[in-house]
Amino acid sequence: MSDAESLEERIxxxxxxxxxxxxxxxxxxxxxxxxxxxxxxxxxxxxPGHKLQVALASCISAIVxxxxxxxxxxxxDSGTHQASSLLSEAAKSSEATIGLPKLRHxxxxxxQTDQTVYCSFTVSxxxxxxxLTDDVRTTWTRPLNPQFVLKSIESSAFSGIGWASPVxxxxxVKAGRPYNPCVGASQDGALSxxxxxxxxxxxxxxxxxxxxxxxxxIYTRSFVQNRGTPLNSFTEFNLLADGRINPSGxxxxxxxxxxVMRVHIDKWSTSELCSVGDQLQILEQLMxxxxxxxxxxxxxxxxxxxxxxxxxIQFHSSVLRNDDIAFEDPKSGMTVVLSKKNxxxxxxxxxxxxxxxxxxxxxxxxxxxxxxxFGAVRVVTLADPRLK
Amino acid sequence: xxxxxxxxxxxxxxFEAFYRENYNAISRFVVRRVPNELHDDVVxxxxxxxxxxxxxxxxxxxxxxxxxxxxxxxxxxxRLVLQSTTRIADRTFAVADISxxxxxxxxxxxxxxxSDGDCDIIRMVLWDEIPREEIAEILACSVSTANxxxxxxxxxxxxxxxxxxxxxxxxxxxxxxxxxxxRMRDEGLS
Numbered sequence: 001m002s003d004a005e006s007l008e009e010r011i012x013x014x015x016x017x018x019x020x021x022x023x024x025x026x027x028x029x030x031x032x033x034x035x036x037x038x039x040x041x042x043x044x045x046x047x048p049g050h051k052l053q054v055a056l057a058s059c060i061s062a063i064v065x066x067x068x069x070x071x072x073x074x075x076x077d078s079g080t081h082q083a084s085s086l087l088s089e090a091a092k093s094s095e096a097t098i099g100l101p102k103l104r105h106x107x108x109x110x111x112q113t114d115q116t117v118y119c120s121f122t123v124s125x126x127x128x129x130x131x132l133t134d135d136v137r138t139t140w141t142r143p144l145n146p147q148f149v150l151k152s153i154e155s156s157a158f159s160g161i162g163w164a165s166p167v168x169x170x171x172x173v174k175a176g177r178p179y180n181p182c183v184g185a186s187q188d189g190a191l192s193x194x195x196x197x198x199x200x201x202x203x204x205x206x207x208x209x210x211x212x213x214x215x216x217x218i219y220t221r222s223f224v225q226n227r228g229t230p231l232n233s234f235t236e237f238n239l240l241a242d243g244r245i246n247p248s249g250x251x252x253x254x255x256x257x258x259x260v261m262r263v264h265i266d267k268w269s270t271s272e273l274c275s276v277g278d279q280l281q282i283l284e285q286l287m288x289x290x291x292x293x294x295x296x297x298x299x300x301x302x303x304x305x306x307x308x309x310x311x312x313i314q315f316h317s318s319v320l321r322n323d324d325i326a327f328e329d330p331k332s333g334m335t336v337v338l339s340k341k342n343x344x345x346x347x348x349x350x351x352x353x354x355x356x357x358x359x360x361x362x363x364x365x366x367x368x369x370x371x372x373x374f375g376a377v378r379v380v381t382l383a384d385p386r387l388k
Numbered sequence: 389x390x391x392x393x394x395x396x397x398x399x400x401x402x403f404e405a406f407y408r409e410n411y412n413a414i415s416r417f418v419v420r421r422v423p424n425e426l427h428d429d430v431v432x433x434x435x436x437x438x439x440x441x442x443x444x445x446x447x448x449x450x451x452x453x454x455x456x457x458x459x460x461x462x463x464x465x466x467r468l469v470l471q472s473t474t475r476i477a478d479r480t481f482a483v484a485d486i487s488x489x490x491x492x493x494x495x496x497x498x499x500x501x502x503s504d505g506d507c508d509i510i511r512m513v514l515w516d517e518i519p520r521e522e523i524a525e526i527l528a529c530s531v532s533t534a535n536x537x538x539x540x541x542x543x544x545x546x547x548x549x550x551x552x553x554x555x556x557x558x559x560x561x562x563x564x565x566x567x568x569x570x571r572m573r574d575e576g577l578s
Contacts, residue, residue, distance in 0.1 A: 007542065007545065007546060008542070010495045011515075012515070014495055015420065016420055017416055017515065022416070025416065025419060025427075026412070028415075029408070029412075032411070032415075032428060032432055033407055035428070036436055036439065037400075037404075
């Protein structure tokens with residue numbers, strides 16, 4: 001093989017079009033045709049008076065929204081005001097710290113997270129199943145060039161991963177292996193959700209994440225994830241409210257039905273915009289992505305700052321140190337713990353997740369407590385990452 | 389609207405057939421060039437533009453679609469550059485085999501330092517496998533110019549990677565231009 005042929009082979013080898021991507025593209029053909037058709041028709045047939053209607057509707061909405069906001073803010077106590085401003089400040093400082101040191105050759109950003117989930121849900125009448133996970137994840141991140149970023153996840157220190165007991169698994173299998181909200185789109189209900197070639201993302205436009213086999217010892221689990229890059233936490237917040245951020249992290253171009261994942265099997269929110277509660281649910285799901293803290297902490301804090309119910313709490317737990325500060329959304333029970341010193345996100349605690357709508361018989365106790373602890377982001381140098 | 393179609397309804401059916409015939413090629417072309425989350429937008433824009441011009445184009449072909457797609461890709465990437473921030477989670481592409489990516493990191497980095505034009509022609513030849521005649525039409529140049537552009541791009545890439553040309557090529561004592569032509573013929577390029 002000549003050097004030219006060899007080089008051509010090497011270029012072909014990095015072709016990003018893989019069978020998985022190709023099959024995903026195929027599956028989007030009809031959807032995209034409908035979209036092209038709709039956009040063409042809208043472009044071709046201008047609706048008379050449409051702009052005026054939109055302008056009027058916008059004015060009325062703005063007046064109504066501002067009245068509601070004023071009313072809510074007036075009613076809010078000073079504690080809530082304080083919580084909101086502290087959270088906003090933390091969101092801003094979170095943006096400022098996003099500019100991490102530039103990496104040199106063989107350097108990676110490294111962060112460890114420890115995620116614990118105690119989850120139970122109903123699979124059939126009066127039968128609950130219980131699922132436990134405790135997972136320490138180490139994430140190596142390295143932008144390869146402006147287009148590629150390598151994210152490698154090593155899951156370790158598993159304990160109690162999977163079904164709480166064989167009976168739980170048996171009941172789940174007997175019920176026809178229904179969707180397991182504790183592990184997203186897993187087919188077997190266990191942590192194999194992050195094993196080779198299984199999509200870890202929730203099934204909403206689930207074109208968004210690919211999972212790969214590990215590379216030797218360092219990368220037992222690796223993936224390259226595509227994700228939108230919203231501009232800042234406030235812009236992200238608006239995208240979130242418009243239903244444009246999916247729980248898988250992908251960003252929709254247009255406002256859509258709020259994509260929050262409900263407990264109903266195959267059921268999603270039908271509202272056009274995301275309520276505050278919806279937003280926090282999406283964030284809970286987002287924050288469970290292994291590398292989410294860097295990407296979404298600003299958004300999380302901004303969303304909490306916009307929730308008038310969020311308040312600073314005295315958290316009676318050993319996890320709260322003297323230099324920590326905790327904020328809770330009493331409705332969802334979600335609590336974030338920040339460093340008082342620098343506003344860094346230290347921990348998220350989930351009292352409730354997947355709060356089913358009325359009449360849902362999918363989840364009995366309606367509760368998925370758990371927590372995620374975030375380690376500091378460090379820059380590490382590896383002589384040869386594959387030989388670690 | 390041109391005489392080809394009396395109204396939009398008449399055009400919808402042939403355009404849908406045209407879409408279905410060419411979706412795969414355009415979709416692949418786009419996904420190789422833009423981050424995944426922009427794929428749908430760029431493909432939709434490409435076909436939207438194509439539909440608007442469908443009635444007035446003499447012969448709608450895949451080459452014509454590639455031209456539109458190239459424009460839309462460049463437009464999307466320009467927007468992306470304007471919006472880019474220093475966040476770690478920069479735009480990314482799906483890559484199936486991480487070991488390929490690790491091994492090809494130097495090639496990827498080298499390609500990144502090439503000009504857009506060089507990158508584009510390399511991708512069209514090696515990834516999209518578009519016939520050289522079609523590439524020439526897309527780039528609005530002659531086939532021989534397209535060939536020369538491709539080989540110059542590869543040469544620049546090789547220089548960046550500092551790959552020494554194999555001695556066999558030197559020992560042939562063939563004039564440079566002739567060598568290019570012979571190699572092109574060998575590769576079925578001319």
